[in-house]
Amino acid sequence: MYIAQVTLAKPILSTPGNPTLQVVPLGSTLSAADNNQDGEYRQYAAGRIRMITTPTEQLAEQVTLIGLTFAQYNLVQRWMGEIVLYRDTQRRRIYGGYLAVRDERRTRSSVGEHVDVTVTFQRLSYSDKV
Amino acid sequence: MQPITAAPRGALTSAQVMQALERAPAVSIDYGYELLTGSYTAPTVTDLSNYLVKDTAAKVQRDNTATVQGSCTFTTEYAHNWGADRIRLYQLWYVDGLLPGNAPVRFDLGHFMVTTPEVILGQSIPQYQVTGWDTMYLLQQPVGGSYSAPAGQSFYVAIQNVLTASGVPQFSFVDPVVSTKTIQNDMVWPISSNATWVQIINEMCAACTMRPMFVDYTNILRVIPDVDPTTLPSEYTFVAGDTATGRAKDADWAAHTTIAPGNRSLARDAWNVPNHWIFVQNNLTFEPTNGSGRYEVNNVSDGPTSQTAIGRTITAPVVFLDAAGQADLASQGEQIVRKAKNIAEVVKFDTGPMPLAGHYDILTLTDPTLPASDDRRLVAQQWTLPLAGGDMSWVCNVATPGAWGSGVQAPGAGTGTSDIPTYIPNRYLHFT
Numbered sequence: 001m002y003i004a005q006v007t008l009a010k011p012i013l014s015t016p017g018n019p020t021l022q023v024v025p026l027g028s029t030l031s032a033a034d035n036n037q038d039g040e041y042r043q044y045a046a047g048r049i050r051m052i053t054t055p056t057e058q059l060a061e062q063v064t065l066i067g068l069t070f071a072q073y074n075l076v077q078r079w080m081g082e083i084v085l086y087r088d089t090q091r092r093r094i095y096g097g098y099l100a101v102r103d104e105r106r107t108r109s110s111v112g113e114h115v116d117v118t119v120t121f122q123r124l125s126y127s128d129k130v
Numbered sequence: 131m132q133p134i135t136a137a138p139r140g141a142l143t144s145a146q147v148m149q150a151l152e153r154a155p156a157v158s159i160d161y162g163y164e165l166l167t168g169s170y171t172a173p174t175v176t177d178l179s180n181y182l183v184k185d186t187a188a189k190v191q192r193d194n195t196a197t198v199q200g201s202c203t204f205t206t207e208y209a210h211n212w213g214a215d216r217i218r219l220y221q222l223w224y225v226d227g228l229l230p231g232n233a234p235v236r237f238d239l240g241h242f243m244v245t246t247p248e249v250i251l252g253q254s255i256p257q258y259q260v261t262g263w264d265t266m267y268l269l270q271q272p273v274g275g276s277y278s279a280p281a282g283q284s285f286y287v288a289i290q291n292v293l294t295a296s297g298v299p300q301f302s303f304v305d306p307v308v309s310t311k312t313i314q315n316d317m318v319w320p321i322s323s324n325a326t327w328v329q330i331i332n333e334m335c336a337a338c339t340m341r342p343m344f345v346d347y348t349n350i351l352r353v354i355p356d357v358d359p360t361t362l363p364s365e366y367t368f369v370a371g372d373t374a375t376g377r378a379k380d381a382d383w384a385a386h387t388t389i390a391p392g393n394r395s396l397a398r399d400a401w402n403v404p405n406h407w408i409f410v411q412n413n414l415t416f417e418p419t420n421g422s423g424r425y426e427v428n429n430v431s432d433g434p435t436s437q438t439a440i441g442r443t444i445t446a447p448v449v450f451l452d453a454a455g456q457a458d459l460a461s462q463g464e465q466i467v468r469k470a471k472n473i474a475e476v477v478k479f480d481t482g483p484m485p486l487a488g489h490y491d492i493l494t495l496t497d498p499t500l501p502a503s504d505d506r507r508l509v510a511q512q513w514t515l516p517l518a519g520g521d522m523s524w525v526c527n528v529a530t531p532g533a534w535g536s537g538v539q540a541p542g543a544g545t546g547t548s549d550i551p552t553y554i555p556n557r558y559l560h561f562t
Contacts, residue, residue, distance in 0.1 A: 039158070042521065044482065045370045045391050046384035051156040052482070052519045055224070056184060 011088040013065065015079060016095070016126070023075050026067030026111065028088055031118075033061045059123035061094060066116050067108070073115040077101055086121060096121035131365045132347055132486040138220075138236045142229070150223045150235045151484065153386050158224040159483065159519030160234070161188065163204070166216045166241065170349060178217070181208035183257050188517040190219055190239045194490050195511055197328055199344050200264030202242045204517065207255050210244045217242055217262060221485050221517065237485035239515070241349040243267050265345050268298045269328040277330055278318040285311050285338040289331055293351075296327040311338040314454040315413035337452035339461055344489050354490065356465050359509045359529040362492045368481055370394065370497035373504040379496075388482035390521055396500065399474040404446035405429040405437045407470070409463035411453045422456065425463045429471050446470060475528035477508060480521045487513050493526060 011028040014021060039053025063086060068076065080101055086094045098119040107113045134144050150157060162179030182188075183205040190202045202219055210217075218241050222234035229235070242262030250257045277295070279288040317334065319325040332342040340353045369376035369383045376383045411423040418424035431438045449466060453459035477495060491510040498504050508526035515522045 039519070042482065043391060045387045045389045046372070048385060048387055050154075050388075050482065053156070053158045054184070054518055055158055055160045 009089065011065065011086070013076065013079075014085050016083055016085055019085070021075070023065065023068065023072045025065040025072065025117075026114075028066060029064045030088070030090075030092070031062045031064055033059065035059050060120050061096070061123065062118060062120045063088075064116055064118045067111055068115045068117055070115065073103060073117060076117050076119070083124060083126060084121075094121055094123055095126035096123045098122065131488045131491050132237070134486065138238060142235065146228060147235055149228055150225045151486070152388050152482070154225040154228065156226070157519075160222045160224070161517040162220055162222065163206075164218045164220070165208075165210075166218055173216075175218075178206065178208050181206045183207060184518060186516060186518050186520060189514055190517065191512070191514040192487070192489070193512045194344070197332070197342070198263050198266040198270055199489065200240050200242065200266075202240070202262045203260065204262075205257055205259050207257055209256070209258070210247070210260075212247055213243070213245050215244050216265070217244055219517065221483070221519075223485075238347055239485060239517075240347045241265055241345070265349055266328060266343065266351075269293075269296055269331065269343075270326050271296070272324055272326050273319065273330070276319060276321045277325065278316060279313055279334070281313050281316050283313050285313065285334055288313060288317075289334050289353075292327055292331050292334070311454050311458070313337070313452075314411070314458070315452070317452060333452065336462070337458075338454065339458070339465060341490070346489065352489075358468060359490075359492055360507055364494040364507060365492050366484075366486075367494040367496060368479070370479070370495065371499065371504075373496045373498050375494065375496035375505050388484070390480035390482075392480075393523075394479040394497065394499075395477070396506075397476045397478075399476070400435070402444055403435040403473055404444045404470055405435055405440060406443045406445040407463065407467055408445070408448045409459055409466070410448060410450050411456075411459045412450050413452070423459070425456070425460045427463060427467050429467070433471065435471055435473060475506070476511075477506060477526045477528060478524065479526075480523050483515060483519055483522050485515060487515060487522070492529070493524075495526070 010024050010026070013023040013025075036058040037053050038056040038058070039051065042050045042052050044050060065076065081097065081099060083095060083097055086092070086096065098121055100120065102118040104116045104118075105113065106116055134147050135142055139147055161182070161184075162177060163182060165176040165178050166173035167176070168174045185205055188202075188204040190200070192200050204219070219239040221237045221239060223237070224232060224234045226232065242264055244260050244262045245267070246261040247258040248260075250259065273295075277292075279291070313334075317337070319330055328343065335342055335353050336356075339356050341356045343351055343353050345351050367375065367379050368389045369379060369387045370389045372384070376387075380386055405428070407427045409425040409427075410418050414423045416423070420426050428443075429436045433439065435444075437443050449463070451459055451462050453462055479495065487510070493508040493510055494505060495508055496505045500506060507529040509529050510524060510526045512525040513522055
């Protein structure tokens, strides 16, 4: 049995429901990640402090998709609030969703006018087993 | 309280369970629920935890003084057969290194009928905020006619007959202790009384000196003899500060206490506490006199509410009782006097989650800031357990109210390492 590891040349954003519909930006950056565990430090008598958590972890990752065409930008906007799959050249594979899109319009000589889009993925529990 | 190592913790030791409950410095608490179908004693179990919408408002709570004592609140995306589905809630406690494979310690929190959904509108997947009630709810239906139990019938048979007539066939009466008492006079509930099954059962229980029926966390119907709670051993000790009792329970108590530092209060109610009572037996064919259908109690000098201490006689409303004879009338009367003659003390406090909490738990609170004495023996009246691991709240009556200087009941003996909750099976008569 052979397991192939595929390293992407460019990041890809798609939806699990229709993986052939893809947004392929020129590049992407993962600029920040917040990993939060639900829970709290609970204080009890005599100054005892106990950590009580729940198994829920919240992982939010901020990704900037660089050099999108306006058609791709529209697609990214359309997928707001839906489950998307983000894969990048670092073999990251994130099922998540985002509820906001921040865009910056730029002009680069190589691609002309385009959009850089920043979204914050909230990682979601998703099984792609069939 | 729940037996500490009964199923689903049958493979664990008491020390392991208590390590999770009070000693581990860090725990992770999850919760889930299961749909139970078919038999009450061996149901088919379907886990629906994936449908739960986890939130901090989810809780199980218990009011031991209510007719349907247990209830729950949670949010689910599962569309239940509302009013018919029976579910079981549970908590899972994960403690690093406690069990092989980091397996959780599971606590079942009771069976509930999911009756009252509130659906949140405008969402792509409907969410139901559910209130559920324990299965005493099934007995809270009106009889829809008159009901009677004849004189001479044992209460054992009488209560069994009510359960059968209620149409809840899974329950049967297996402990014959109350069969030693018989109904003295015909007990009749006319159609105009609009009595419910549980009302009839509880009036029968009262007539044979039992507390009202309840259902435990395994869905077994039980009744408890209405005995003086101060004669029962303490099931658990909450240590709120440095006291002799706290040190006896656990020399390293400060590292293991689970009582919250704030929100503790002690209230007293001395408003018109009676010191004179008259009890009359129901359904007599003759005029009752003291010693023959009538029982009278004067608290002349016992405690701070006595006629001597108060300087006047405060008569309680006459109480009519379905007694099985003069001795039973006196016994029931004394039970009422015992509860009523004391200045009521109510203690409220918060603790870390304690999913072993049960029905009328006998607790000890040891707290150096309590007036008069560090310790109070408590009878838990209400508790609320947040399912997501939040601190729980307790409302307890003091079993023997201290007279602000005397009369405080001695606490239960500590084990020296951990005051492991004691299961007292002979407190229960159970229906299964």
